[in-house]
Amino acid sequence: MSDRRNFIKATAAGALGLATLPSIESIAATTAPPAPTKHELPPLPYAYDALEPHIDAQTMQLHHDKHHAAYVAGLNKAEEELAKARASGDYALIQHWSKQAAFHGGGHYLHSMFWTVMAPAGKGGGGEPTGALMDLIVQSFGSFDAFKKQLSAAAAAVEGSGWGLVHYRPSNRSFIILQAENQHKLTSWGGTPVLGIDVWEHAYYLKYQNKRADYIAAWWNVVNWAEVARRVENAG
Numbered sequence: 001m002s003d004r005r006n007f008i009k010a011t012a013a014g015a016l017g018l019a020t021l022p023s024i025e026s027i028a029a030t031t032a033p034p035a036p037t038k039h040e041l042p043p044l045p046y047a048y049d050a051l052e053p054h055i056d057a058q059t060m061q062l063h064h065d066k067h068h069a070a071y072v073a074g075l076n077k078a079e080e081e082l083a084k085a086r087a088s089g090d091y092a093l094i095q096h097w098s099k100q101a102a103f104h105g106g107g108h109y110l111h112s113m114f115w116t117v118m119a120p121a122g123k124g125g126g127g128e129p130t131g132a133l134m135d136l137i138v139q140s141f142g143s144f145d146a147f148k149k150q151l152s153a154a155a156a157a158v159e160g161s162g163w164g165l166v167h168y169r170p171s172n173r174s175f176i177i178l179q180a181e182n183q184h185k186l187t188s189w190g191g192t193p194v195l196g197i198d199v200w201e202h203a204y205y206l207k208y209q210n211k212r213a214d215y216i217a218a219w220w221n222v223v224n225w226a227e228v229a230r231r232v233e234n235a236g
C-alpha cells in the first residue's frame with residue numbers, strides 16, 4: 001500500500017474514531033459497480049395503436065422506432081467520442097460532443113419516461129390521480145385543475161420544440177412545472193422529472209397538424225398516474 005493510501009486510511013479512521021477501516025482494495029473488490037453498457041432503446045410498454053384515438057399508431061411507431069432510436073444512437077456516439085477524447089487527450093471537440101451528449105441524453109431520458117407515463121384511456125390512462133400523489137399535487141398547485149391548466153399552458157407556450165415537464169423535488173417534497181426547449185434547455189437541477197408531455201411537432205403533427213393545444217387536451221386522456229406515483233416514490 002502506498003504512503004498516500006496509508007495516510008488516507010489513517011486519517012479517515014482517526015476522524016471516525018475507528019481503529020481500523022477495510023482496505024481500499026477490499027472495498028473496490030466488493031462494491032465496484034458493473035461497467036456501463038451502451039444505452040438501448042426500451043420497448044414500448046403497449047402496442048403502437050394502444051393510445052388511439054388520442055395518439056395515433058403511425059405517430060407512435062415513428063416517434064418510438066425512429067426518433068427515440070436516433071437519440072439512443074446519438075447518445076452512444078457522443079459517449080464513444082468522449083471516451084476517444086479521454087484516451088487521446090485531444091479535447092478539441094469537447095464542446096460539440098458535450099452538447100450532443102446533453103441533447104441526445106435528454107431525449108433518451110425523457111422519451112423513456114414519456115412512454116411509461118402514458119397508458120390506454122380507461123385502462124390505466126386518464127382520469128385523476130388519487131392518494132398521496134393527489135395530495136402532493138394539491139399542496140403544490142392548490143388544486144388538480146390549477147395543475148392541469150398550468151402544465152397545459154406551459155406545454156402550449158414552449159418556444160419551438162420541447163417539453164412541458166413536472167419535476168419532483170425531494171428536498172421539500174414539492175412539484176414544479178417547467179418547460180424544456182429541445183430536450184434539455186431551461187431545466188433546473190435538484191429535481192427529478194416525473195411527468196412530461198412531448199410537444200415536438202413529431203409527437204402530434206400527423207393527427208393534429210398545427211393544433212398543439214388539441215393534442216395537449218387529448219393527451220390528458222392517456223396519463224398513467226400510477227406510474228407517476230411510482231416515480232415520485234422512487235425520487236424521494
Ligand code: MN3
Nearest residue numbers: 067198200203
Ligand atoms: Mn419526441
